[in-house]
Amino acid sequence: MSIDYQQKIPNNVDLAGDKTLQRALEHWQPEFLNWWSDMGPEGSHRYDCYLRTATSVDQEGWATFGYVKMPEYRWGIFLNPQVPDRKIAFGAHKGEPVWQEVPGEYRSNLRRIIVTQGDTEPASVEQQRHLGLTAPSMYDLRNLFQVNVEEGRHLWAMVYLLHRYFGRDGREEAEALLERRSGDADNPRILGAFNERTPDWLSFFMFTFFTDRDGKFQLSALTESAFDPLARTTQFMLTEEGHHMYVGRNGIRRIVERTCEIMLRERTDNPAKLRALGVIDLPTIQKYLNFHSSVTADLFGADLSSNAATFYTTGLKGRYMESRLKDDHQLREATYPVLNATSGQIVMEQAPALNALNERLRDDFIKDSNSGVNAWNKNLEERGIDFKFVVPHKAFNRQIGSLAGVKISPQGKVISTAAWDANVDDWLPTPEDREFVQSLMGRVVEPGQFANWISPPSSGINGQPVECEYVRFG
Numbered sequence: 001m002s003i004d005y006q007q008k009i010p011n012n013v014d015l016a017g018d019k020t021l022q023r024a025l026e027h028w029q030p031e032f033l034n035w036w037s038d039m040g041p042e043g044s045h046r047y048d049c050y051l052r053t054a055t056s057v058d059q060e061g062w063a064t065f066g067y068v069k070m071p072e073y074r075w076g077i078f079l080n081p082q083v084p085d086r087k088i089a090f091g092a093h094k095g096e097p098v099w100q101e102v103p104g105e106y107r108s109n110l111r112r113i114i115v116t117q118g119d120t121e122p123a124s125v126e127q128q129r130h131l132g133l134t135a136p137s138m139y140d141l142r143n144l145f146q147v148n149v150e151e152g153r154h155l156w157a158m159v160y161l162l163h164r165y166f167g168r169d170g171r172e173e174a175e176a177l178l179e180r181r182s183g184d185a186d187n188p189r190i191l192g193a194f195n196e197r198t199p200d201w202l203s204f205f206m207f208t209f210f211t212d213r214d215g216k217f218q219l220s221a222l223t224e225s226a227f228d229p230l231a232r233t234t235q236f237m238l239t240e241e242g243h244h245m246y247v248g249r250n251g252i253r254r255i256v257e258r259t260c261e262i263m264l265r266e267r268t269d270n271p272a273k274l275r276a277l278g279v280i281d282l283p284t285i286q287k288y289l290n291f292h293s294s295v296t297a298d299l300f301g302a303d304l305s306s307n308a309a310t311f312y313t314t315g316l317k318g319r320y321m322e323s324r325l326k327d328d329h330q331l332r333e334a335t336y337p338v339l340n341a342t343s344g345q346i347v348m349e350q351a352p353a354l355n356a357l358n359e360r361l362r363d364d365f366i367k368d369s370n371s372g373v374n375a376w377n378k379n380l381e382e383r384g385i386d387f388k389f390v391v392p393h394k395a396f397n398r399q400i401g402s403l404a405g406v407k408i409s410p411q412g413k414v415i416s417t418a419a420w421d422a423n424v425d426d427w428l429p430t431p432e433d434r435e436f437v438q439s440l441m442g443r444v445v446e447p448g449q450f451a452n453w454i455s456p457p458s459s460g461i462n463g464q465p466v467e468c469e470y471v472r473f474g
């Protein structure tokens with residue numbers, strides 16, 4: 001099979017001029033399409049969808065919008081332009097020129113980082129594959145598909161690096177990326193949150209709010225990499241990530257808005273009454289928030305990690321906004337506060353900053369999450385509703401790191417197992433909560449119509465009206 005690369009795979013990496021890469025991709029592309037057909041959005045293959053497609057790295061006009069069938073989406077490969085004379089900004093090689101090829105001694109760690117990043121992309125598509133069947137509107141259906149195709153493109157971005165720079169092992173890893181399955185008992189995805197289910201749209205919006213935000217911070221740390229092709233490809237991926245977080249932030253805002261409307265109309269904050277009226281009560285939204293925030297906090301890895309220290313020292317992965325930080329960028333003497341709960345309470349301890357880099361990135365992520373949640377709270381305040389969403393303490397419900405398994409309340413207090421058991425139903429979604437949310441999920445896809453539990457957005461996509469026919473079912 002031969003591929004017209006400019007047509008099928010828009011790229012700025014001279015795909016057509018690299019025969020080895022061509023052969024590798026000719027083998028991988030049909031496997032990718034088979035995977036998309038099996039694991040991509042269910043029942044959607046014939047739809048014409050109004051989608052954004054990346055076509056260049058020009059910040060003024062990097063994408064075009066138009067109707068496309070998803071299996072025919074043009075999964076482009078784009079690296080931001082090379083910065084002439086770029087130097088390594090941190091670690092033992094600080095000040096040396098960045099690498100255009102993979103140094104042999106760092107090959108295995110770099111491959112591991114790229115594979116872990118790549119694995120999350122198809123995982124999220126798998127997690128979200130049934131959601132189209134219960135879309136609350138055509139506008140939301142289109143946004144789901146947009147997120148899905150861009151995660152597919154991000155997989156291509158990582159597979160390009162594996163094929164281009166890692167030879168045979170890279171090709172094998174690229175195949176394995178299509179073989180693991182989210183939630184599969186025998187061959188699961190690599191990271192915990194990517195094996196959780198995303199069974200309803202409240203979960204989807206929380207996922208895009210929190211877990212795509214992990215994407216923002218991890219990708220940002222990789223944009224600092226001394227391996228220049230990784231830095232440049234992740235820079236471009238971040239351009240798309242912004243929309244995914246917007247889908248989450250705005251989706252939750254619209255759910256909250258609709259609930260508030262009914263609360264004010266009926267003069268009630270009684271969850272049972274609100275549920276009977278077909279909207280999601282605010283405490284249930286808070287429980288979903290607690291779940292997704294804590295599962296995503298785990299994605300940053302252990303608070304003290306020798307892997308993270310090695311990645312930094314060897315120049316593979318930096319800190320968030322590395323170049324804006326005012327220190328030696330080597331962290332030889334520096335310390336960073338981490339939490340410990342061994343003595344029955346949470347205490348803050350100073351640890352070597354090099355080993356605490358996962359914790360530092362997690363803290364950056366939490367700060368950013370808080371500012372998004374505060375925007376929802378501002379809406380509540382403006383409506384005179386006495387309720388505040390809170391991002392739970394970072395030690396709450398953790399499964400990874402030194403706090404794993406310790407029973408800690410959302411306020412950050414170490415508690416007994418009995419106290420946890422007595423309260424957990426108020427903190428995390430119960431099977432009944434999930435069943436209720438699921439009961440609201442019906443398919444509303446007439447243009448301009450919205451399910452009862454969510455408000456319409458204030459504007460449409462790319463200047464189109466909200467009631468645009470974003471998906472043509474054919």
Ligand code: BYC
Nearest residue numbers: 116120124191192211212215218298299301302305307308
């Ligand atoms: N689940 O030393 P540690 C995105 C493992 S999201 C399961 O702390 P490290 C997106 C760990 O692998 C961004 N296992 O590990 C969002 C290690 O295993 P080994 C994704 C976990 O390496 C939405 C062991 O525990 N990108 O793009 O410092 C939609 C010890 O841990 C977990 C990246 O993550 C977990 N949560 O940190 C679509 C960037 N956490 O060595 C896309 C690349 C840790 O004992 N990845 N483990 O077998 C990394 O930088 C690092 O792999 C991690 C882990 C930060 C994830």
